[in-house]
Amino acid sequence: MSRSKVILVIDDDRGFRGLLTAQLADMGYDTTGAASWAEASACLKEIEPDLILLDMKLPDTTPELAVPELAAEYPVIVLTGYGSIRSAVSVIHAGALDYLTKPISLAELELTIARVLDNAEMRRSNALYKRQLAARQGSGLIGNSAAILALESLIDAVAPTNATVLIHGESGSGKEVVASAIHQRSERKNRELVTVDATTLSETLFESELFGHEKGAFTGADRQKKGLIEAAEGGTLFLDEIGEVSLANQARLLRLFESGTFRRVGGTKTLRADVRFIVATHRNLGLMVREGRFRSDLFFRLSSFVLTSPPLRDRREDIALLAEHFLSQFCRGQKKLFARDAITTLTAYDWPGNVRELRNVIERAVILARNAVVIRRDHVSMPELEGASVLSFSFEHPPTLKDLERSYFLRTLERFGGNRARTAAALGISERNVYRLIGLYGAELT
Ligand SMILES: Nc1ncnc2c1ncn2[C@@H]1O[C@H](COP(=O)(O)OP(=O)(O)OP(=O)(O)O)[C@@H](O)[C@H]1O
Secondary structure (H helix, E strand, O other), X not given: OOXXXXXXXXXXXXXXXXXXXXXXXXXXXXXXXXXXXXXXXXXXXXXXXXXXXXXXXXXXXOXXXXXXXXXXXXXXXXXXXXXXXXXXXXXXXXXXXXXXXXXXXXXXHHHHHHHHHHHHHHHHHHHHHHHHHHHHOOOOOOOOOHHHHXXXXXXXXXXXXXXXXXXXXXXXXXXXXXXHHHHHOOOOOOOOEEEEEHHHOOHHHHHHHHHEEOOOOOOOOOOOXXXXXXXXXXXXXXXXXXXXXXXXXXXXXXXXXXXXXXXXXXXXXXXXXXXXXXXEEOOOHHHHHHOOOOOHHHXXXXXXXXXXXXXXXXXXXXXXXXXXXXXXXXXXXXXXXXXXXXXXXXXXXXXXXXXXXXXXXXXXXXXXXXXXXXXXXXXXXXXXXXXXXXXXXXXXXXXXXXXXHHHHHHHHHHHOOOOHHHHHXXXXXXXXXHHHHHHHHHHHOO
């Protein structure tokens, strides 16, 4: 069910304004009237119109000033008592979408409003359609494992509801794919899915990006800006890495999730969002609550529906299927297949970077294989394959700590082809220390 569209009528002629708002109400619109620019500005702090009807002659402003300012944020139709072509052209140039000449016929009013609202809607959905097409290509949840089938049925159950969902899972395990599946299987699928990654935004930027800000809210806020919540109106907002959000912003999120309301930064009016929220994290939020880094009320609110995107090593039966999927994606019509031992190698690996890492490895394998039809084991070998989680060394006597350090250091250095920076990163030491250890054990390098 869609809410009625809100129309703001700005006209200083009281009788005309009353008549117009009454007629618009009869047509099923929600209407508000303002007698002056000052009144309209105050009104816009309270309501969020879908369309503005603006009289050309107001006591406290000119169309040259008012039209561009309003048209930057809202669809505007100008009402003119002096229907000259010249003034009509100038207001259209200034950003108004249409104009109506007084006295206005009811039929013309109805048609013009419907057309302008439809156009605004169409512009939104055209941009949306392009993005959806891009998102659908290659999204979809691939896998036949029990874990994926269970996840699929949970997605089917929760998708049609408006429940806020928390997706938990390691990096690269497909949390964003799950979020997109929920959106695609909901009634909101023809509206926007807006994604925000909390790790990429500072605390203040997060607040203004998400909630928007009013003109003058802070230095540099030279005009009002709608936030991503408003961009997601009618659709879904996916907030990735909620564990990285500051405590102050967590409080704002709690209010948003509980009441569906929010305020722009520097704003006084409470706005209502018709948005479905999905959040994700790779962190243990329960632990963060105990450490005082995550609000317990927000945690409990999010705990009502939790989906887990399982790590790839816990569903090894999906590895071959995913590998085939990525192979056909990267080959683009060219025929290629995996040698049996290549698949064995892929299946045995622990995939700390999950599906994303697998995708990268297949992409590299296709490049390395060049024109060869068969992807061999050496095409898919991962540099991190050895020693990523299990180490095995053999010594002629029980090793000392120093023996272990020497063996592990030299093996890591070799694994990265002598690259000191990568060795330092893998061992969690400084490059200076890598040099020191080469000095210490280097005589053994061949
Ligand atoms: N089940 C799946 N089927 C097909 N592709 C998948 C699947 N899971 C993940 N992918 C692909 O793996 C890559 C990583 O997935 P995604 O971005 O959803 O992971 P994530 O858990 O959100 O990662 P991060 O926590 O780093 O944001 C993407 O290219 C995605 O398309």
